[in-house]
Amino acid sequence: MSQHPSDPYGTPQATPPALSLPRRDLREAVRGPVTPPATALTSQPAQQSLELAQRYELLNRLGMPTVGNEDFDELARDMAERAGFLYGFVNLGLEKQTFVGLHQPPADSGYVIVGRTMSRDHGWCPEVMTRKKALPLHDVHASPRFSGNAVVDAVGIRSYFGAPLIHESGVVLGTVCVIDPERRPLSEARRIRDITIHGGAQAMDLIAHQPVRQAVPPPPTREP
Known part of the structure; x- marks a missing residue:
């Protein structure tokens, strides 16, 4: 599969080399509190802005970094391999969809190589x-x-299985998912769905057991 110039995942024009992420304590990835840009809060409907602010506040309180991490990459790879899919993701629903966990084909495979972020308007997450x-x-x-989705045309996706990441407080932080350019038999749907549900539980266990940081209140919203 060749690259597509309108790839919503932020695919570069040239195939990038495969990244090797060092294993490290997740706390080392945190560089101060993460806060949504003011434009991200004011450009969304009121309910979405509230949910986004709650999401950032909870991630700060949990000490959860919002960058790629090898632990989540391994989880994404495990889901994809168990499902028999080419791509796996642990996705935080921030200003952009942010893939803290990512598994995909090798850079020289001929398949689309995706980036770590994607517009919140694209995909099924x-x-x-x-x-x-x-x-x-x-x-x-x-x-x-x-069926009408930018990801279908850009990456040629035919099958998608995703599950939400829901904190015990009720805040939805994001999703885990697997995607593939081949459709799957309906008889396989329950098995693959259960893989993503289990992967979501594993991701939340990783997130919930990060060292607790002092809560950072969400930034104030501005009146439109």
Whole structure:
């Protein structure tokens, strides 16, 4: 599969070398509190702005970094390999969708190589966060509601399975998901869905057991 110039994952024009992320304590990735830009809060509907601010505040309180990390990369790889998919993600729903965990084909494989962020308007993960339950799409073209998506054209995705990351407080932090350019038999849907649900539980266990930092209040919103 060749690269597509309109890839919503932020694919560069030239195939980048594979990244090797060093294993480290997640605390080392934190460089001060993470706060959403003011434009991210004011440009969204009120409910979305509130949820985004709550998400950032909780991540600060948990001491959860918002950069790629090898522990989450390994989780993404484990989900993808168990499902037999090419791509796996641990995705935080921030100003942009942010892949703190990422597994994908090798840089010289001929498949699209994705970046660590993607617009919040693309893909099916925003739908998973809204519905707060797993979304199994064994064939995205089987449902008109989900077949019209920028990711389908840019990466050629035919199957998607995702599950939400929900903190015990009720705050939805993001998702885990696997995607692939091949559709899957309907008979496989339950097994793959369960892989993502289990992966989501593992991701939340990693997130919840990070050292607790002092809570940082979300930035004040401005009146439109």
